[in-house]
Amino acid sequence: xxxxxxxxxxxxxxxxxxxxxxxxxxxxxxxxxxxxxxxxxxxxxxxxxxxxxxxxxxxxxxxxxxxxxxxxxxxxxxxxxxxxxxxxxxxxxxxxxxxxxxxxxxxxxxxxxxxxxxxxxxxxxxxxxxxxxxxxxxxxxxxxxxxxxxxxxxxxxxxxxxxxxxxxxxxxxxxxxxxxxxxxxxxxxxxxxxxxxxxxxxxxxxxxxxxxxxxxxxxxxxxxxxxxxxxxxxxxxxxxxxxxxxxxxxxxxxxxxxxxxxxxxxxxxxxxxxxxxxxxxxxxxxxxxxxxxxxxxxxxxxxxxxxxxxxxxxxxxxxxxxxxxxxxxxxxxxxxxxxxxxxxxxxxxxxxxxxxxxxxxxxxxxxxxxxxxxxxxxxxxxxxxxxxxxxxxxxxxxxxxxxxxxxxxxxxxxxxxxxxxxxxxxxxxxxxxxxxxxxxxxxxxxxxxxxxxxxxxxxxxxxxxxxxxxxxxxxxxxxxxxxxxxxxxxxxxxxxxxxxxxxxxxxxxxxxxxxxxxxxxxxxxxxxxxxxxxxxxxxxxxxxxxxxxxxxxxxxxxxxxxxxxxxxxxxxxxxxxxxxxxxxxxxxxxxxxxxxxxxxxxxxxxxxxxxxxxxxxxxxxxxxxxxxxxxxxxxxxxxxxxxxxxxxxxxxxxxxxxxxxxxxxxxxxxxxxxxxxxxxxxxxxxxxxxxxx
Numbered sequence: 001x002x003x004x005x006x007x008x009x010x011x012x013x014x015x016x017x018x019x020x021x022x023x024x025x026x027x028x029x030x031x032x033x034x035x036x037x038x039x040x041x042x043x044x045x046x047x048x049x050x051x052x053x054x055x056x057x058x059x060x061x062x063x064x065x066x067x068x069x070x071x072x073x074x075x076x077x078x079x080x081x082x083x084x085x086x087x088x089x090x091x092x093x094x095x096x097x098x099x100x101x102x103x104x105x106x107x108x109x110x111x112x113x114x115x116x117x118x119x120x121x122x123x124x125x126x127x128x129x130x131x132x133x134x135x136x137x138x139x140x141x142x143x144x145x146x147x148x149x150x151x152x153x154x155x156x157x158x159x160x161x162x163x164x165x166x167x168x169x170x171x172x173x174x175x176x177x178x179x180x181x182x183x184x185x186x187x188x189x190x191x192x193x194x195x196x197x198x199x200x201x202x203x204x205x206x207x208x209x210x211x212x213x214x215x216x217x218x219x220x221x222x223x224x225x226x227x228x229x230x231x232x233x234x235x236x237x238x239x240x241x242x243x244x245x246x247x248x249x250x251x252x253x254x255x256x257x258x259x260x261x262x263x264x265x266x267x268x269x270x271x272x273x274x275x276x277x278x279x280x281x282x283x284x285x286x287x288x289x290x291x292x293x294x295x296x297x298x299x300x301x302x303x304x305x306x307x308x309x310x311x312x313x314x315x316x317x318x319x320x321x322x323x324x325x326x327x328x329x330x331x332x333x334x335x336x337x338x339x340x341x342x343x344x345x346x347x348x349x350x351x352x353x354x355x356x357x358x359x360x361x362x363x364x365x366x367x368x369x370x371x372x373x374x375x376x377x378x379x380x381x382x383x384x385x386x387x388x389x390x391x392x393x394x395x396x397x398x399x400x401x402x403x404x405x406x407x408x409x410x411x412x413x414x415x416x417x418x419x420x421x422x423x424x425x426x427x428x429x430x431x432x433x434x435x436x437x438x439x440x441x442x443x444x445x446x447x448x449x450x451x452x453x454x455x456x457x458x459x460x461x462x463x464x465x466x467x468x469x470x471x472x473x474x475x476x477x478x479x480x481x482x483x484x485x486x487x488x489x490x491x492x493x494x495x496x497x498x499x500x501x502x503x504x505x506x507x508x509x510x511x512x513x514x515x516x517x518x519x520x521x522x523x524x525x526x527x528x529x530x531x532x533x534x535x536x537x538x539x540x541x542x543x544x545x546x547x548x549x550x551x552x553x554x555x556x557x558x559x560x561x562x563x564x565x566x567x568x569x570x571x572x573x574x575x576x577x578x579x580x581x582x583x584x585x586x587x588x589x590x591x592x593x594x595x596x597x598x599x600x601x602x603x604x605x606x607x608x609x610x611x612x613x614x615x616x617x618x619x620x621x622x623x624x625x626x627x628x629x630x631x632x633x634x635x636x637x638x639x640x641x642x643x644x645x646x647x648x649x650x651x652x653x654x655x656x657x658x659x660x661x662x663x664x665x666x667x668x669x670x671x672x673x674x675x676x677x678x679x680x681x682x683x684x685x686x687x688x689x690x691x692x693x
Contacts, residue, residue, distance in 0.1 A: 010065030016101025023067035088296035088305030102141035115286035160446035204571035268343035282315030311389025344380025396437035414486035422616035433520035448521035470537030481540030532560035569666030605646030650691035659688035
């Protein structure tokens with residue numbers, strides 16, 4: 001090697017490939033490696049042009065400084081050390097591995113037996129050793145200049161109690177939008193396009209929660225079936241954006257542009273992130289990054305170190321107890337906040353992140369680290385509060401400052417409007433923020449992320465159109481996906497021309513959406529529910545990169561446009577009424593810590609008794625919210641027959657109708673009046689009334 005190209009010692013901090021304006025510092029953590037080689041590639045990524053041994057090892061970090069390297073350089077690592085699976089070590093320098101701190105990737109992973117550290121089909125299984133070079137089928141890391149002109153970007157900083165989340169997929173939200181140039185459809189730039197943002201603004205949501213956008217790969221078994229990992233819960237790089245959402249290879253600033261455009265519209269960006277496992281899978285999986293860098297430290301190993309302690313169902317679990325793994329996750333989160341200006345995170349299988357191996361705890365290392373972090377403690381943190389491990393269901397157990405996906409709210413609301421017996425008491429708790437779960441350790445109603453539908457499961461239209469799942473396209477003989485959908489097809493399975501069934505389905509959609517928007521807590525909508533998007537009864541569409549998973553920008557039925565207007569009206573009502581976005585829990589008896597009061601009444605106007613709540617046939621009740629100068633009542637009737645309600649006394653102006661799910665009315669500026677005294681409510685209907693002094 002010419003003297004001019006001999007690497008300098010460089011620094012062990014920061015980790016990753018860092019361009020300083022003169023050269024690039026490379027730093028990689030590996031406690032058990034014996035040597036680390038940096039491999040440089042030509043611009044195509046096909047030819048390895050240099051292999052340079054990193055000259056220094058400080059604090060278990062291998063590092064070197066290359067003055068001649070510039071942004072755009074493609075690279076990877078070969079890490080030497082023992083291949084001793086029985087001891088938890090799986091080093092194999094024949095396998096090119098990705099830098100865990102890479103800010104961008106180039107090229108696509110191509111599945112090939114050379115990716116595996118052991119010889120596929122060998123009688124000793126993963127104990128064997130494979131000498132084939134994997135570089136020709138691996139993506140490459142990219143040295144990045146992270147500089148970006150943010151201009152006057154200002155974070156919306158929407159208070160939690162005013163937040164309305166829209167769960168979306170980057171490709172799905174714009175792939176069918178004919179107003180976009182074809183090259184940006186399905187990309188970050190497609191989401192940043194004015195027509196996409198105009199739809200979100202018109203709808204009234206305050207935050208977009210994006211399914212995984214960190215670099216991920218398609219599973220080999222899906223590719224073999226002609227499918228893809230559409231959702232993206234198969235992360236390979238925690239700093240790099242997914243290449244499939246970039247219009248130009250390596251143009252990571254496209255993500256930052258999207259964030260800025262959404263911020264300009266007053267919309268926050270929340271990332272769905274997967275730090276519980278990686279795409280390397282079980283011990284029989286490929287060697288792509290962490291496994292080949294320091295398997296024994298990145299992953300939680302089983303009592304037999306050949307195997308992993310897996311609480312994710314995906315083959316492995318990252319070891320958050322290790323300081324360097326925790327550092328990587330924290331550095332990643334801070335990178336997305338500080339460098340990319342995102343406003344929060346939703347953590348997939350978050351119970352795994354709070355474990356000390358077997359046991360989950362509110363004071364787990366990761367949860368404590370984020371709670372005290374000066375950057376992360378100021379952004380929105382949302383847990384999916386379960387995993388596949390022992391005692392993995394932890395709804396209501398996360399620390400103060402966290403919100404949680406509330407699947408009990410989802411199931412109760414579905415069951416109540418389906419007509420199931422004995423659900424009124426549970427629904428009432430959900431309408432007031434699920435206080436039995438969250439009113440502790442100073443938590444607030446917004447801690448409950450209320451949702452009817454999400455990416456995992458039926459859409460809202462399918463919820464009222466199918467009794468059972470129809471997942472045949474997934475290639476698993478309809479065995480995948482839950483059977484507990486709590487759905488009701490309203491009289492016909494799937495599409496129908498029966499006007500009565502269609503009218504009932506529309507009313508049921510309006511009833512559930514109204515329940516969502518009048519509930520205390522944080523509402524979350526699924527992309528396309530406002531347009532009547534159907535997945536044809538598929539409740540596990542993770543592998544379907546097809547039109548039914550994309551937002552239809554020109555829905556056929558006029559009812560879908562009407563429903564979009566109805567949802568927009570509901571959101572406008574919620575955002576303009578303080579009683580529907582309280583920062584404190586309401587209770588039946590007032591006390592000094594919150595501004596309003598909640599009361600529960602029978603249709604005859606008398607307070608509901610414990611006997612009423614415990615009566616499995618209770619399906620009709622009145623929720624009465626009040627504060628000085630303002631009252632709201634929601635008359636709820638999930639029974640099949642009409643019910644007459646004796647409503648509370650109004651102020652002098654009387655009662656105005658804000659929502660009528662039978663007629664499809666939802667208007668924050670409504671002037672339509674309701675007569676006082678007794679009001680007749682049709683079966684399966686909600687009427688929301690307002691009175692002000």
